[in-house]
Amino acid sequence: MSTRATGRYEVKTWDEKPYQEVSGLPRLTRASVTESFQGDIEGDGTAEYLMIYRDDGSASFVRVERVIGQIGSRSGSFVLQGTGSYDHATRTAECSWFVVPGTGTGELRGLRGAGGFVAKHAEYPNVPVTLDYTFE
Numbered sequence: 001m002s003t004r005a006t007g008r009y010e011v012k013t014w015d016e017k018p019y020q021e022v023s024g025l026p027r028l029t030r031a032s033v034t035e036s037f038q039g040d041i042e043g044d045g046t047a048e049y050l051m052i053y054r055d056d057g058s059a060s061f062v063r064v065e066r067v068i069g070q071i072g073s074r075s076g077s078f079v080l081q082g083t084g085s086y087d088h089a090t091r092t093a094e095c096s097w098f099v100v101p102g103t104g105t106g107e108l109r110g111l112r113g114a115g116g117f118v119a120k121h122a123e124y125p126n127v128p129v130t131l132d133y134t135f136e
Helices: none
Strands: 003-020 027-039 041-053 059-071 074-087 092-099 111-120 126-135
Touching: 003 041, 027 059, 041 074, 059 092, 074 111, 092 126
Parallel strands: none
Antiparallel strands: 003 027, 003 126, 027 041, 041 059, 059 074, 074 092, 092 111, 111 126
């Protein structure tokens, strides 16, 4: 049986740069992001995003993030891998993520789980998150 962790993360820094811009093609960017988690997950995260922007300003993205901190009373680190999209019309980003197996360290060794976030522009930079998790 899994446990649901809920909380928020605050985007501390967002450094986004294009890595390929070709006339008539979707724009490709990379963002280096730092975040701080509060709630059932406490700690700091460092994420890398790769994004594809369409003409209407909407985007698709992939992300990888190392989180160093704690879940409940257990401390250590783990890596989240996710995919998502940004809808420019509604100004909402959605992401599904999972804990990459074998990345848990310290008391978080054996961590497995999945979750994500839905971030509305009005909530930014404080984004509600979930993670349903178990330990091997």
